[in-house]
Amino acid sequence: MSHTGKPNSREHRDGFRPGRSVHDAIGMIYTAINKKAKYVLDADIAKCFDKINHDYLLSKVDCPYNIKRIIKQWLECGVMDNGIFEETDAGTPQGGVISPLLANIALHGMINDIENHFPRKKRREDGSLNEGYKPRIIRYADDFVVLHEDYDIILQCKKLIAQWLEQVGLELKPEKTSIRHTLKSIKHDGKTINPGFDFLGFNIRSYPVGKHHSGKTGGRNSTIIGFKTIIKPSKKKILAHHEAIKEAIKANKKAPQAALIVRLNPIIRGWCNYYRTVASKERFSSEDAVVWNMLRAWTVSRKKRKTPLIDALRKYFSHGKHGIWTFQTKGAVLYYHAETEIKRHQLVKSESSPYDGNWTYGRKRRGTHTGTPTRVAKLLKKQKGICPQCKQHFTPEDLIEVDHIIPKSKGGLDTYNNLQALHRHCHDAKSRNDYLYDWHL
Numbered sequence: 001m002s003h004t005g006k007p008n009s010r011e012h013r014d015g016f017r018p019g020r021s022v023h024d025a026i027g028m029i030y031t032a033i034n035k036k037a038k039y040v041l042d043a044d045i046a047k048c049f050d051k052i053n054h055d056y057l058l059s060k061v062d063c064p065y066n067i068k069r070i071i072k073q074w075l076e077c078g079v080m081d082n083g084i085f086e087e088t089d090a091g092t093p094q095g096g097v098i099s100p101l102l103a104n105i106a107l108h109g110m111i112n113d114i115e116n117h118f119p120r121k122k123r124r125e126d127g128s129l130n131e132g133y134k135p136r137i138i139r140y141a142d143d144f145v146v147l148h149e150d151y152d153i154i155l156q157c158k159k160l161i162a163q164w165l166e167q168v169g170l171e172l173k174p175e176k177t178s179i180r181h182t183l184k185s186i187k188h189d190g191k192t193i194n195p196g197f198d199f200l201g202f203n204i205r206s207y208p209v210g211k212h213h214s215g216k217t218g219g220r221n222s223t224i225i226g227f228k229t230i231i232k233p234s235k236k237k238i239l240a241h242h243e244a245i246k247e248a249i250k251a252n253k254k255a256p257q258a259a260l261i262v263r264l265n266p267i268i269r270g271w272c273n274y275y276r277t278v279a280s281k282e283r284f285s286s287e288d289a290v291v292w293n294m295l296r297a298w299t300v301s302r303k304k305r306k307t308p309l310i311d312a313l314r315k316y317f318s319h320g321k322h323g324i325w326t327f328q329t330k331g332a333v334l335y336y337h338a339e340t341e342i343k344r345h346q347l348v349k350s351e352s353s354p355y356d357g358n359w360t361y362g363r364k365r366r367g368t369h370t371g372t373p374t375r376v377a378k379l380l381k382k383q384k385g386i387c388p389q390c391k392q393h394f395t396p397e398d399l400i401e402v403d404h405i406i407p408k409s410k411g412g413l414d415t416y417n418n419l420q421a422l423h424r425h426c427h428d429a430k431s432r433n434d435y436l437y438d439w440h441l
Helices: 022-033 054-060 065-076 099-107 110-115 151-166 235-251 257-275 281-302 309-316 359-366 374-382 424-440
Strands: 039-044 079-081 084-086 136-140 143-148 178-181 186-188 191-193 197-199 202-208 227-233 317-320 323-327 400-404 419-423
Touching (some): 022 136, 022 197, 022 202, 054 065, 110 136, 110 151, 143 197, 178 186, 178 191, 227 235, 235 257, 235 281, 257 281, 281 309, 281 323, 374 419, 400 424, 419 424
Antiparallel strands (some): 039 143, 079 084, 202 227, 317 323
16 A cells, blocks of 8 residues: 555645655755745645545546455444444544545645646746746645745635545545744734744744855855745644653652663653754754753652752762763663754655656665665665554654564573664664563552
8 A cells, every 4th residue: 555655746735655754745845935934824724534525536546456355344343442332434444554544535636636726837026037937835644834925826726725625535634734934924814923834743833034144045046035934843743742851850860860861861862853854053052951951840849858969969969971960870871852963855756656667866865875874774675664562664864773573681682683773762662662661569
């Protein structure tokens, strides 16, 4: 199914597709707005996985009849929720491994159909030629944005998309669909809307700057554009990250310090890896200050009443690679956000697919080119580019570590049969289960 569902998918959509990622969608948005400020239709489809029309979906699936029959049975088999059986007359099975692929197939064609309503080029009022007149639509699963410099075009796109979705049995979610501008505040539906927008956990906005910090149009007649586009973590995701750390510390209130470190490291590393491709350096430093205050409170909650605070702090914080206030034990060191190196994402080619036979390009993006250590390259090939821990594909920006399936401390051998390549944060999570399982019981 994955093979039959991908080769014909040439649109700018990256959700739940092998070799594609959130960072590809964010990179395409940056490319579309970093030289010219634009209006944005930030849209979300209401209950996408619940309402897709079965007949329409099956008509779009290009596969042998016997497979299509199995898909139809899956769609119509119903679901069991808390012991109550419910029939499924529409939609795809929530949480099913095939649901994202089926949703992508159902929505395939939307971008091309909408863009084809507009000419590629159009004369401006001053007589100059606008060669990029078509709206730019970038979709990730059931979330998408439409970008264009003309407000009226954005309104037309909203209407056309609503009409297109109707044939699929879907509709836009009004409370999560809005029109914004990348650079300036605008008035829409009687409200003043601040510049910028959030998409897939990122805040995307262009900021007015002086000529020494401004971007340029590029080309032979390059001119200063007067703004700079900055992408960073959204406030909502920052607060969610704080909550995740807070819950981990609360759950390990009486645990050994090493257990808390092993619990926190995958949370911090995973969050940092997600945002390491954008302007996150200052945010990473700020997050370390937040974590320090949380750990200080954790220390205070554990100290005896008569113990001076400074003595309690010195019990858990000592001089290390992060200075005199490094949260560490002899065998475990807390990972700090600021350790994460900012590394720009290599955009996937719009026409590229893991199934198009272009293995050289696929290997380079997946990180299995000449510069990859031999052992890691062999494990990636053996695992078909998938992390056994989280079942997700490795991407070029991922930090990959080699793990002993059976730890060497428990008699595991240093042979390929006992080795696997894991994301660094997945490796941390597995190590926690290997060494602290008894504690968490």
